[in-house]
Amino acid sequence: MYKDFFGFREEPFSIVPSSRYLFLSQRHREAMQHLQAGLGQGGGFAMLTGEVGTGKTTVAKAMLASLTDKTASALILNPTFSSKDLLEAICDEFAIEYPENASLKRLSQGIYRYLQHNDQQGINTLVVIDEAQHLSADVLEQLRLLTNLETDERKLLKVLLIGQPELQDKLRTTQLRQLAQRITGRYHLLPLTEGETRQYIEFRLSKAGGELKLFTSSGISVISHASQGVPRLINLMADKCLYYAYHSGEKQVSKTLAHQACNDIIAYQAPGVGNHIEVASIAVKKGYSPYLIAGVAGVLVAGLVYWQGDNLLNHFKTQSDSQVKVNQESQQVIEPNEVRLSNKAIESNKTEATANLPLSIEQDSFSEQDRFPEPEVATQAQLELKQYLSAVTDKIAAIQELYAVWGYQAGVLDGLCESKSNQLFQCQKELGTFEQLVAGDVPVVLSLLIDNQMSYVTLYQVNDDKAQVLNGEQRIVLPVSQLQQYWSGEYYRIWQRELTETLRMNQTGEQVRKLDEKLSIVLGEPVSDRYVFDETLKNKVELFQRWQKMTVDGIAGRNTLKRLDLMTQHQAPSLKGESVQ
DSSP, X not given: OOXXXXXXXXXXXXXXXXXXXXXXXXHHHHHHHXXXXXXXXXXXXXXXXXXXXXXXXXXXXXXXXXXXXXEEEEEEOOOOOOHHHHHHHHHHHTTXXXXXXXXXXXXXXXXXXXXXXXXHTTOEEEXXXXXXXXXXXXXXXXXXXXXXXXXXXXXXXXXEEEEOTHHHHHHTSGGGHHHXXXXXXXXXXXXXXXXXXXHHHHHHHHHTTXXXXXXXXXXXXXXXXXXXXXXXXXXXXXXXXXHHHHHHTOSSBOHHHHHHXXXXXXXXXXXXXXXXXXXXXXXXXXXXXXXXXXXXXXXXXXXXXXXXXXXXXXXXXXXXXXXXXXXXXXXXXXXXXXXXXXXXXXXXXXXXXGGGOOEEEEOXXXXXXXXXXXXXXXXXXXXXXXXXXXXXXXXXXXXXHHHHHTTOOOOHHXXXXXXXXXXXXXXXXXXXXXXXXXHHTSOEEEEEEETTEXXXXXXXXEETTEXXXXXXXXXXXXXXXXHHHHEEEEEEEEEEOOOOSOBOTTOBSHHHHHHHHHHHHHHTOOOOOOXXXXXXXXXXXXXXXXXTTOOOOSOBOHXXXXXXXXXXXXXXXXXXXXXXX
Protein backbone atom coordinates (compact mmCIF):
# COMPACT_ATOMS: atom_id res chain seq x y z
CA MET A 1 0.00 0.00 0.00
CA TYR A 2 2.73 2.48 0.98
CA LYS A 3 5.38 0.93 -1.29
CA ASP A 4 5.18 3.49 -4.10
CA PHE A 5 4.79 6.41 -1.68
CA PHE A 6 8.18 5.70 -0.10
CA GLY A 7 9.85 4.30 -3.23
CA PHE A 8 10.28 0.72 -2.00
CA ARG A 9 10.86 -2.20 -4.35
CA GLU A 10 9.01 -4.40 -1.84
CA GLU A 11 7.59 -4.11 1.65
CA PRO A 12 10.58 -3.99 4.02
CA PHE A 13 8.94 -5.31 7.19
CA SER A 14 7.06 -8.38 6.05
CA ILE A 15 7.05 -11.12 8.71
CA VAL A 16 7.36 -13.78 5.99
CA PRO A 17 10.90 -15.25 6.34
CA SER A 18 13.24 -14.34 3.48
CA SER A 19 16.95 -15.11 3.07
CA ARG A 20 17.42 -11.65 1.53
CA TYR A 21 16.45 -10.07 4.85
CA LEU A 22 18.71 -12.24 6.99
CA PHE A 23 20.07 -9.89 9.67
CA LEU A 24 22.58 -11.29 12.13
CA SER A 25 23.12 -9.05 15.12
CA GLN A 26 26.07 -9.44 17.47
CA ARG A 27 23.91 -11.70 19.63
CA HIS A 28 22.91 -13.89 16.67
CA ARG A 29 26.52 -14.32 15.56
CA GLU A 30 27.59 -15.12 19.12
CA ALA A 31 24.84 -17.75 19.30
CA MET A 32 26.13 -19.36 16.11
CA GLN A 33 29.68 -19.44 17.49
CA HIS A 34 28.55 -21.12 20.73
CA LEU A 35 26.45 -23.72 18.95
CA GLN A 36 29.05 -24.50 16.28
CA ALA A 37 31.66 -24.93 19.00
CA GLY A 38 29.37 -27.24 20.97
CA LEU A 39 28.53 -29.41 17.97
CA GLY A 40 32.12 -29.42 16.72
CA GLN A 41 33.66 -30.85 19.86
CA GLY A 42 32.39 -34.38 19.36
CA GLY A 43 29.13 -33.66 21.16
CA GLY A 44 25.78 -34.98 20.07
CA PHE A 45 23.44 -32.17 21.20
CA ALA A 46 23.34 -28.38 21.23
CA MET A 47 20.43 -26.19 22.36
CA LEU A 48 19.30 -22.69 21.41
CA THR A 49 16.50 -21.05 23.39
CA GLY A 50 14.85 -17.66 23.33
CA GLU A 51 11.52 -15.90 23.62
CA VAL A 52 9.03 -15.90 20.75
CA GLY A 53 10.20 -13.80 17.81
CA THR A 54 13.82 -13.24 18.93
CA GLY A 55 15.28 -14.84 15.79
CA LYS A 56 16.01 -18.44 16.77
CA THR A 57 14.95 -19.79 13.39
CA THR A 58 17.06 -17.08 11.74
CA VAL A 59 20.14 -18.39 13.55
CA ALA A 60 19.31 -21.97 12.54
CA LYS A 61 18.91 -21.09 8.86
CA ALA A 62 22.12 -19.03 8.91
CA MET A 63 23.98 -22.00 10.40
CA LEU A 64 22.59 -24.34 7.77
CA ALA A 65 23.50 -21.90 4.99
CA SER A 66 27.10 -21.79 6.25
CA LEU A 67 27.58 -25.57 6.13
CA THR A 68 29.89 -27.13 3.57
CA ASP A 69 29.12 -30.13 1.40
CA LYS A 70 30.80 -32.22 4.10
CA THR A 71 27.66 -31.95 6.25
CA ALA A 72 24.28 -33.51 5.50
CA SER A 73 21.56 -31.53 7.27
CA ALA A 74 17.84 -31.69 7.92
CA LEU A 75 15.52 -28.99 9.29
CA ILE A 76 12.33 -30.16 11.00
CA LEU A 77 9.95 -27.25 11.61
CA ASN A 78 6.83 -28.84 13.11
CA PRO A 79 7.85 -31.47 15.64
CA THR A 80 4.47 -32.36 17.15
CA PHE A 81 5.37 -35.99 16.63
CA SER A 82 5.26 -39.37 18.24
CA SER A 83 8.57 -41.25 18.34
CA LYS A 84 7.68 -43.07 15.13
CA ASP A 85 6.60 -39.86 13.38
CA LEU A 86 9.91 -38.21 14.26
CA LEU A 87 11.98 -41.09 12.87
CA GLU A 88 9.90 -41.07 9.69
CA ALA A 89 10.42 -37.30 9.36
CA ILE A 90 14.20 -37.75 9.70
CA CYS A 91 14.14 -40.51 7.08
CA ASP A 92 12.12 -38.30 4.74
CA GLU A 93 14.54 -35.37 5.15
CA PHE A 94 17.55 -37.55 4.30
CA ALA A 95 15.72 -39.55 1.58
CA ILE A 96 16.12 -42.82 3.54
CA GLU A 97 13.74 -45.43 2.16
CA TYR A 98 11.53 -47.39 4.55
CA PRO A 99 8.46 -49.62 4.11
CA GLU A 100 4.95 -48.47 4.96
CA ASN A 101 4.04 -49.08 8.63
CA ALA A 102 7.69 -49.65 9.48
CA SER A 103 8.42 -50.32 13.14
CA LEU A 104 10.61 -48.11 15.36
CA LYS A 105 13.34 -50.74 15.10
CA ARG A 106 13.21 -50.78 11.28
CA LEU A 107 13.32 -46.98 11.07
CA SER A 108 16.21 -46.76 13.54
CA GLN A 109 18.21 -49.36 11.61
CA GLY A 110 17.74 -47.40 8.37
CA ILE A 111 18.97 -44.22 10.04
CA TYR A 112 21.96 -46.04 11.59
CA ARG A 113 23.03 -47.43 8.18
CA TYR A 114 22.74 -43.94 6.69
CA LEU A 115 24.89 -42.45 9.47
CA GLN A 116 27.55 -45.14 9.06
CA HIS A 117 27.66 -44.57 5.30
CA ASN A 118 28.10 -40.80 5.80
CA ASP A 119 30.87 -41.37 8.33
CA GLN A 120 32.75 -43.61 5.88
CA GLN A 121 32.50 -40.80 3.30
CA GLY A 122 33.76 -38.21 5.80
CA ILE A 123 30.35 -36.52 5.97
CA ASN A 124 28.82 -35.20 9.20
CA THR A 125 25.08 -35.52 9.80
CA LEU A 126 23.07 -32.79 11.53
CA VAL A 127 19.37 -32.65 12.44
CA VAL A 128 17.92 -29.26 13.45
CA ILE A 129 14.55 -29.37 15.24
CA ASP A 130 12.67 -26.10 15.63
CA GLU A 131 9.96 -25.54 18.26
CA ALA A 132 11.50 -28.40 20.24
CA GLN A 133 9.62 -27.39 23.39
CA HIS A 134 6.64 -29.25 21.90
CA LEU A 135 8.46 -32.59 21.86
CA SER A 136 7.32 -35.06 24.51
CA ALA A 137 9.77 -36.63 26.92
CA ASP A 138 9.46 -39.98 25.10
CA VAL A 139 10.37 -38.40 21.75
CA LEU A 140 13.35 -36.56 23.24
CA GLU A 141 14.55 -39.81 24.75
CA GLN A 142 14.25 -41.45 21.32
CA LEU A 143 16.49 -38.71 19.94
CA ARG A 144 19.06 -39.46 22.64
CA LEU A 145 19.05 -43.13 21.68
CA LEU A 146 19.70 -42.16 18.05
CA THR A 147 22.90 -40.39 19.08
CA ASN A 148 24.28 -43.49 20.81
CA LEU A 149 25.99 -44.53 17.59
CA GLU A 150 29.48 -43.07 17.78
CA THR A 151 33.17 -43.53 16.99
CA ASP A 152 36.05 -43.13 19.43
CA GLU A 153 36.11 -39.40 18.65
CA ARG A 154 32.62 -38.17 17.86
CA LYS A 155 28.91 -38.82 17.60
CA LEU A 156 27.67 -39.87 14.16
CA LEU A 157 24.47 -37.83 14.56
CA LYS A 158 24.43 -34.26 15.86
CA VAL A 159 21.17 -32.64 16.95
CA LEU A 160 20.40 -28.96 17.44
CA LEU A 161 17.29 -28.31 19.52
CA ILE A 162 15.67 -24.89 19.12
CA GLY A 163 12.86 -23.80 21.37
CA GLN A 164 11.27 -21.37 23.76
CA PRO A 165 12.44 -21.12 27.41
CA GLU A 166 10.06 -23.93 28.37
CA LEU A 167 12.53 -26.31 26.69
CA GLN A 168 15.08 -25.52 29.42
CA ASP A 169 12.51 -26.39 32.09
CA LYS A 170 11.62 -29.64 30.37
CA LEU A 171 15.27 -30.76 30.29
CA ARG A 172 15.61 -30.18 34.05
CA THR A 173 13.24 -33.06 34.77
CA THR A 174 14.58 -36.33 36.15
CA GLN A 175 13.26 -38.26 33.16
CA LEU A 176 15.49 -36.30 30.74
CA ARG A 177 18.61 -35.91 32.88
CA GLN A 178 20.65 -38.16 30.56
CA LEU A 179 19.81 -35.97 27.57
CA ALA A 180 20.54 -32.78 29.49
CA GLN A 181 24.01 -34.07 30.36
CA ARG A 182 24.78 -34.63 26.66
CA ILE A 183 24.15 -31.03 25.60
CA THR A 184 27.60 -29.58 24.91
CA GLY A 185 26.55 -26.20 23.53
CA ARG A 186 23.86 -23.93 24.99
CA TYR A 187 22.82 -20.40 24.19
CA HIS A 188 19.85 -18.28 25.26
CA LEU A 189 19.11 -15.62 22.65
CA LEU A 190 18.27 -12.21 24.11
CA PRO A 191 16.30 -9.47 22.30
CA LEU A 192 18.01 -6.70 20.33
CA THR A 193 19.38 -3.62 22.05
CA GLU A 194 18.28 -0.17 20.90
CA GLY A 195 21.44 0.19 18.82
CA GLU A 196 20.85 -3.17 17.17
CA THR A 197 17.19 -2.27 16.59
CA ARG A 198 18.32 0.81 14.68
CA GLN A 199 20.68 -1.31 12.55
CA TYR A 200 17.95 -3.88 11.98
CA ILE A 201 15.46 -1.28 10.75
CA GLU A 202 18.04 0.44 8.53
CA PHE A 203 19.15 -2.92 7.12
CA ARG A 204 15.63 -3.84 6.03
CA LEU A 205 14.98 -0.37 4.62
CA SER A 206 18.18 -0.63 2.57
CA LYS A 207 17.29 -4.09 1.24
CA ALA A 208 13.89 -2.80 0.12
CA GLY A 209 15.46 0.21 -1.65
CA GLY A 210 14.27 2.84 0.87
CA GLU A 211 15.94 5.78 2.60
CA LEU A 212 17.82 4.93 5.81
CA LYS A 213 16.61 8.14 7.49
CA LEU A 214 12.94 7.25 7.03
CA PHE A 215 12.64 6.68 10.79
CA THR A 216 13.74 9.42 13.20
CA SER A 217 16.05 8.47 16.08
CA SER A 218 13.26 9.14 18.57
CA GLY A 219 10.87 7.01 16.51
CA ILE A 220 13.30 4.09 16.57
CA SER A 221 13.75 4.53 20.31
CA VAL A 222 9.98 4.22 20.78
CA ILE A 223 9.87 1.05 18.65
CA SER A 224 12.81 -0.46 20.53
CA HIS A 225 11.17 0.11 23.92
CA ALA A 226 7.68 -0.94 22.85
CA SER A 227 8.87 -4.11 21.07
CA GLN A 228 11.29 -5.06 23.87
CA GLY A 229 13.81 -5.71 21.11
CA VAL A 230 11.88 -8.66 19.61
CA PRO A 231 12.48 -8.65 15.82
CA ARG A 232 9.03 -9.96 14.93
CA LEU A 233 7.37 -7.18 16.93
CA ILE A 234 9.77 -4.65 15.42
CA ASN A 235 8.56 -5.73 11.97
CA LEU A 236 4.91 -5.35 12.93
CA MET A 237 5.44 -1.96 14.54
CA ALA A 238 7.66 -0.55 11.79
CA ASP A 239 5.16 -1.69 9.16
CA LYS A 240 2.33 0.00 11.05
CA CYS A 241 4.44 3.17 11.36
CA LEU A 242 4.89 3.33 7.59
CA TYR A 243 1.17 2.68 7.10
CA TYR A 244 0.28 5.62 9.34
CA ALA A 245 2.91 7.86 7.77
CA TYR A 246 1.53 7.09 4.32
CA HIS A 247 -2.04 7.95 5.35
CA SER A 248 -0.82 11.14 7.06
CA GLY A 249 1.21 12.18 4.02
CA GLU A 250 4.42 12.25 6.11
CA LYS A 251 7.74 11.25 4.60
CA GLN A 252 9.35 10.40 7.94
CA VAL A 253 8.23 8.41 10.99
CA SER A 254 8.14 10.79 13.95
CA LYS A 255 8.12 9.97 17.66
CA THR A 256 4.41 10.79 17.99
CA LEU A 257 3.48 8.61 15.01
CA ALA A 258 5.59 5.75 16.40
CA HIS A 259 3.75 6.02 19.74
CA GLN A 260 0.42 5.58 18.02
CA ALA A 261 1.52 2.69 15.81
CA CYS A 262 3.26 0.76 18.60
CA ASN A 263 0.32 1.01 20.99
CA ASP A 264 -2.02 -0.20 18.26
CA ILE A 265 0.13 -3.32 17.77
CA ILE A 266 0.53 -3.98 21.51
CA ALA A 267 -3.24 -3.78 21.99
CA TYR A 268 -3.60 -7.05 20.06
CA GLN A 269 -0.75 -8.94 21.77
CA ALA A 270 -0.98 -11.29 24.73
CA PRO A 271 -0.54 -9.77 28.21
CA GLY A 272 3.12 -9.15 28.99
CA VAL A 273 4.16 -8.95 25.32
CA GLY A 274 5.63 -5.55 24.45
CA ASN A 275 5.43 -2.26 26.33
CA HIS A 276 2.67 0.31 26.02
CA ILE A 277 4.07 3.79 25.39
CA GLU A 278 2.29 6.79 26.84
CA VAL A 279 2.87 10.11 25.07
CA ALA A 280 2.40 12.00 28.33
CA SER A 281 1.23 11.28 31.85
CA ILE A 282 -2.42 11.80 32.76
CA ALA A 283 -1.53 14.75 34.97
CA VAL A 284 0.24 16.53 32.16
CA LYS A 285 -2.60 15.76 29.74
CA LYS A 286 -5.01 17.45 32.14
CA GLY A 287 -2.85 20.53 32.29
CA TYR A 288 -1.22 20.11 35.70
CA SER A 289 2.21 21.64 35.99
CA PRO A 290 5.12 19.17 36.14
CA TYR A 291 6.50 21.30 39.01
CA LEU A 292 3.27 20.66 40.94
CA ILE A 293 3.67 16.92 40.32
CA ALA A 294 7.26 17.01 41.58
CA GLY A 295 6.14 18.99 44.65
CA VAL A 296 3.45 16.50 45.53
CA ALA A 297 5.95 13.65 45.14
CA GLY A 298 8.35 15.48 47.44
CA VAL A 299 5.70 15.90 50.12
CA LEU A 300 4.83 12.20 49.93
CA VAL A 301 8.48 11.17 50.29
CA ALA A 302 8.96 13.55 53.22
CA GLY A 303 5.87 12.14 54.92
CA LEU A 304 7.15 8.61 54.42
CA VAL A 305 10.49 9.46 56.03
CA TYR A 306 8.75 11.14 58.99
CA TRP A 307 6.43 8.17 59.42
CA GLN A 308 9.13 5.52 59.30
CA GLY A 309 11.51 7.57 61.46
CA ASP A 310 14.68 5.95 62.72
CA ASN A 311 13.86 2.56 61.20
CA LEU A 312 14.01 3.96 57.69
CA LEU A 313 17.24 5.87 58.38
CA ASN A 314 18.84 2.79 59.91
CA HIS A 315 17.79 0.80 56.83
CA PHE A 316 19.51 3.32 54.55
CA LYS A 317 22.63 3.26 56.73
CA THR A 318 22.73 -0.57 56.64
CA GLN A 319 22.37 -0.55 52.87
CA SER A 320 25.13 2.05 52.54
CA ASP A 321 27.53 0.12 54.78
CA SER A 322 26.84 -3.07 52.82
CA GLN A 323 27.50 -1.30 49.52
CA VAL A 324 30.86 -0.02 50.78
CA LYS A 325 31.81 -3.52 51.82
CA VAL A 326 30.81 -4.94 48.43
CA ASN A 327 32.81 -2.28 46.62
CA GLN A 328 35.88 -2.97 48.73
CA GLU A 329 35.60 -6.69 48.06
CA SER A 330 35.08 -6.20 44.33
CA GLN A 331 38.21 -4.05 44.13
CA GLN A 332 40.18 -6.94 45.57
CA VAL A 333 38.78 -9.33 42.96
CA ILE A 334 39.68 -7.28 39.87
CA GLU A 335 43.23 -7.96 38.79
CA PRO A 336 44.57 -6.33 35.62
CA ASN A 337 45.75 -8.45 32.74
CA GLU A 338 49.01 -7.48 31.11
CA VAL A 339 48.67 -4.48 28.77
CA ARG A 340 51.87 -3.40 27.08
CA LEU A 341 52.37 0.10 25.69
CA SER A 342 55.23 0.91 23.36
CA ASN A 343 56.26 3.89 21.25
CA LYS A 344 56.55 1.82 18.10
CA ALA A 345 55.47 3.98 15.14
CA ILE A 346 53.50 2.66 12.24
CA GLU A 347 55.83 1.46 9.51
CA SER A 348 57.16 4.12 7.14
CA ASN A 349 55.61 2.50 4.08
CA LYS A 350 52.14 3.42 5.41
CA THR A 351 50.59 6.77 4.62
CA GLU A 352 51.90 9.88 6.30
CA ALA A 353 48.53 10.49 7.93
CA THR A 354 48.51 7.18 9.79
CA ALA A 355 52.20 7.43 10.69
CA ASN A 356 51.22 10.11 13.19
CA LEU A 357 49.58 7.48 15.40
CA PRO A 358 52.48 6.66 17.75
CA LEU A 359 51.18 4.10 20.22
CA SER A 360 50.76 0.37 19.82
CA ILE A 361 48.45 -1.10 22.46
CA GLU A 362 48.79 -4.86 22.54
CA GLN A 363 46.54 -7.16 24.48
CA ASP A 364 47.36 -10.81 24.00
CA SER A 365 46.59 -12.44 27.32
CA PHE A 366 42.88 -13.18 26.91
CA SER A 367 41.63 -16.46 28.29
CA GLU A 368 38.53 -18.29 27.08
CA GLN A 369 36.67 -16.82 30.06
CA ASP A 370 37.65 -13.32 28.92
CA ARG A 371 36.00 -13.93 25.54
CA PHE A 372 32.59 -14.48 27.14
CA PRO A 373 32.89 -12.75 30.54
CA GLU A 374 30.26 -12.53 33.20
CA PRO A 375 29.50 -8.81 33.64
CA GLU A 376 30.35 -8.78 37.33
CA VAL A 377 33.88 -10.18 36.90
CA ALA A 378 35.16 -8.14 33.96
CA THR A 379 38.95 -7.80 34.21
CA GLN A 380 40.82 -4.52 34.28
CA ALA A 381 42.32 -5.37 30.89
CA GLN A 382 38.85 -5.74 29.37
CA LEU A 383 37.74 -2.43 30.84
CA GLU A 384 40.83 -0.72 29.38
CA LEU A 385 40.24 -2.33 25.99
CA LYS A 386 36.65 -1.08 26.01
CA GLN A 387 37.94 2.40 26.79
CA TYR A 388 40.34 2.35 23.84
CA LEU A 389 37.75 0.93 21.42
CA SER A 390 35.06 3.40 22.50
CA ALA A 391 37.32 6.49 22.25
CA VAL A 392 35.83 7.67 18.92
CA THR A 393 32.08 8.25 18.95
CA ASP A 394 32.12 10.69 16.01
CA LYS A 395 31.37 8.79 12.81
CA ILE A 396 32.58 11.67 10.63
CA ALA A 397 35.99 11.73 12.32
CA ALA A 398 36.33 7.96 11.94
CA ILE A 399 35.54 8.05 8.22
CA GLN A 400 37.98 10.93 7.75
CA GLU A 401 40.64 8.71 9.31
CA LEU A 402 39.75 5.97 6.80
CA TYR A 403 40.30 8.46 3.97
CA ALA A 404 43.69 9.28 5.52
CA VAL A 405 44.69 5.62 5.24
CA TRP A 406 44.17 6.02 1.48
CA GLY A 407 46.36 9.13 1.57
CA TYR A 408 43.48 11.55 1.05
CA GLN A 409 42.69 14.54 3.28
CA ALA A 410 38.93 14.38 3.74
CA GLY A 411 36.53 17.16 4.63
CA VAL A 412 33.34 17.05 6.67
CA LEU A 413 31.21 16.23 3.62
CA ASP A 414 33.43 13.23 2.90
CA GLY A 415 33.00 12.09 6.50
CA LEU A 416 29.22 12.14 6.14
CA CYS A 417 29.57 9.22 3.70
CA GLU A 418 26.96 10.53 1.30
CA SER A 419 26.94 9.24 -2.25
CA LYS A 420 27.61 12.57 -3.96
CA SER A 421 30.07 14.10 -1.51
CA ASN A 422 33.25 13.12 -3.37
CA GLN A 423 34.11 12.82 -7.05
CA LEU A 424 37.18 10.62 -6.48
CA PHE A 425 35.81 8.15 -3.94
CA GLN A 426 32.56 6.41 -3.19
CA CYS A 427 31.60 5.84 0.46
CA GLN A 428 28.88 3.45 1.57
CA LYS A 429 27.53 1.90 4.76
CA GLU A 430 27.11 -1.86 4.60
CA LEU A 431 26.41 -4.92 6.75
CA GLY A 432 28.43 -8.10 6.53
CA THR A 433 30.60 -10.73 8.19
CA PHE A 434 34.23 -10.51 9.23
CA GLU A 435 35.10 -13.10 6.59
CA GLN A 436 33.67 -10.76 3.93
CA LEU A 437 35.83 -7.91 5.23
CA VAL A 438 38.96 -10.04 5.02
CA ALA A 439 38.03 -11.17 1.50
CA GLY A 440 37.52 -7.52 0.48
CA ASP A 441 41.12 -6.78 1.61
CA VAL A 442 40.74 -3.02 2.16
CA PRO A 443 40.59 -1.05 5.43
CA VAL A 444 37.08 -0.17 6.63
CA VAL A 445 35.47 1.68 9.53
CA LEU A 446 33.76 -0.70 11.97
CA SER A 447 30.74 0.33 14.01
CA LEU A 448 31.18 -1.08 17.52
CA LEU A 449 28.44 -1.53 20.09
CA ILE A 450 29.95 -1.24 23.58
CA ASP A 451 27.65 -0.97 26.60
CA ASN A 452 24.79 0.08 24.27
CA GLN A 453 26.84 3.00 22.87
CA MET A 454 28.11 3.28 19.30
CA SER A 455 31.79 3.92 18.64
CA TYR A 456 34.02 3.61 15.58
CA VAL A 457 37.47 2.24 14.73
CA THR A 458 39.32 1.73 11.46
CA LEU A 459 40.14 -1.90 10.71
CA TYR A 460 43.68 -1.38 9.47
CA GLN A 461 45.28 -4.82 9.25
CA VAL A 462 44.37 -8.49 9.78
CA ASN A 463 46.76 -11.43 10.06
CA ASP A 464 45.55 -14.86 11.11
CA ASP A 465 43.79 -14.42 14.46
CA LYS A 466 44.91 -10.86 15.24
CA ALA A 467 43.58 -7.53 14.05
CA GLN A 468 45.01 -4.02 14.14
CA VAL A 469 42.62 -1.09 14.47
CA LEU A 470 43.03 2.70 14.66
CA ASN A 471 41.01 4.90 16.98
CA GLY A 472 42.39 8.32 16.05
CA GLU A 473 45.06 8.25 18.75
CA GLN A 474 46.41 4.73 19.03
CA ARG A 475 47.13 1.63 17.01
CA ILE A 476 45.51 -1.28 18.87
CA VAL A 477 46.40 -4.94 18.38
CA LEU A 478 43.88 -7.47 19.68
CA PRO A 479 42.48 -10.94 18.90
CA VAL A 480 39.93 -11.01 16.08
CA SER A 481 37.54 -12.95 18.31
CA GLN A 482 37.68 -10.14 20.87
CA LEU A 483 36.97 -7.49 18.24
CA GLN A 484 34.00 -9.48 16.90
CA GLN A 485 32.34 -9.42 20.31
CA TYR A 486 31.91 -5.66 20.01
CA TRP A 487 31.40 -5.33 16.24
CA SER A 488 27.77 -4.78 15.29
CA GLY A 489 28.17 -6.10 11.73
CA GLU A 490 27.93 -2.58 10.30
CA TYR A 491 30.87 -0.99 8.49
CA TYR A 492 31.77 1.90 6.17
CA ARG A 493 33.83 1.29 3.05
CA ILE A 494 35.34 3.67 0.51
CA TRP A 495 36.70 2.90 -2.93
CA GLN A 496 38.01 4.76 -5.95
CA ARG A 497 35.10 5.50 -8.22
CA GLU A 498 35.87 5.32 -11.93
CA LEU A 499 32.56 4.05 -13.30
CA THR A 500 29.88 6.54 -12.33
CA GLU A 501 26.81 5.86 -14.49
CA THR A 502 24.66 2.91 -15.51
CA LEU A 503 25.77 1.54 -18.87
CA ARG A 504 23.72 -0.55 -21.30
CA MET A 505 23.40 -1.55 -24.96
CA ASN A 506 24.15 1.09 -27.65
CA GLN A 507 25.66 3.64 -25.25
CA THR A 508 28.98 5.21 -26.25
CA GLY A 509 31.81 7.18 -24.65
CA GLU A 510 34.84 6.98 -22.35
CA GLN A 511 32.85 5.27 -19.59
CA VAL A 512 32.04 2.40 -21.98
CA ARG A 513 35.73 2.05 -22.87
CA LYS A 514 36.66 2.02 -19.16
CA LEU A 515 34.00 -0.64 -18.49
CA ASP A 516 35.39 -2.86 -21.24
CA GLU A 517 38.95 -2.37 -19.90
CA LYS A 518 38.02 -3.35 -16.35
CA LEU A 519 35.95 -6.36 -17.43
CA SER A 520 38.76 -7.58 -19.66
CA ILE A 521 41.25 -7.36 -16.78
CA VAL A 522 39.18 -9.37 -14.28
CA LEU A 523 37.95 -11.91 -16.87
CA GLY A 524 41.41 -12.42 -18.38
CA GLU A 525 40.30 -11.40 -21.88
CA PRO A 526 42.02 -9.04 -24.35
CA VAL A 527 41.14 -5.34 -24.10
CA SER A 528 39.42 -4.14 -27.27
CA ASP A 529 39.33 -0.40 -26.48
CA ARG A 530 35.75 -0.26 -27.74
CA TYR A 531 33.75 2.91 -27.12
CA VAL A 532 30.40 1.32 -28.02
CA PHE A 533 28.37 -0.93 -25.74
CA ASP A 534 27.75 -3.71 -28.24
CA GLU A 535 26.73 -7.36 -28.01
CA THR A 536 30.29 -8.46 -27.21
CA LEU A 537 30.53 -6.11 -24.24
CA LYS A 538 27.09 -7.17 -23.06
CA ASN A 539 28.28 -10.79 -23.05
CA LYS A 540 31.24 -9.75 -20.88
CA VAL A 541 28.89 -8.03 -18.43
CA GLU A 542 26.69 -11.13 -18.23
CA LEU A 543 29.70 -13.39 -17.74
CA PHE A 544 30.94 -11.16 -14.90
CA GLN A 545 27.49 -11.09 -13.26
CA ARG A 546 27.19 -14.86 -13.49
CA TRP A 547 30.67 -15.31 -12.00
CA GLN A 548 29.85 -12.98 -9.10
CA LYS A 549 26.43 -14.65 -8.55
CA MET A 550 24.55 -11.44 -9.30
CA THR A 551 21.35 -10.85 -11.27
CA VAL A 552 22.30 -11.54 -14.89
CA ASP A 553 20.75 -8.85 -17.10
CA GLY A 554 23.67 -7.58 -19.21
CA ILE A 555 23.26 -4.06 -17.77
CA ALA A 556 26.17 -2.50 -15.89
CA GLY A 557 24.11 -1.01 -13.06
CA ARG A 558 25.12 0.34 -9.66
CA ASN A 559 25.88 -3.00 -8.00
CA THR A 560 27.77 -4.40 -11.01
CA LEU A 561 29.87 -1.25 -11.34
CA LYS A 562 30.60 -1.16 -7.62
CA ARG A 563 31.77 -4.80 -7.60
CA LEU A 564 33.93 -4.16 -10.67
CA ASP A 565 35.46 -0.99 -9.21
CA LEU A 566 36.28 -2.83 -5.96
CA MET A 567 38.05 -5.61 -7.86
CA THR A 568 40.20 -3.21 -9.92
CA GLN A 569 41.43 -0.64 -7.38
CA HIS A 570 44.77 1.06 -8.09
CA GLN A 571 47.29 1.27 -5.22
CA ALA A 572 44.62 0.51 -2.63
CA PRO A 573 45.74 -0.11 0.97
CA SER A 574 45.58 -3.76 1.97
CA LEU A 575 44.55 -5.48 5.19
CA LYS A 576 47.31 -8.04 4.63
CA GLY A 577 50.46 -6.40 5.91
CA GLU A 578 53.32 -7.88 7.81
CA SER A 579 52.46 -10.23 10.64
CA VAL A 580 50.74 -8.43 13.53
CA GLN A 581 52.79 -9.01 16.66
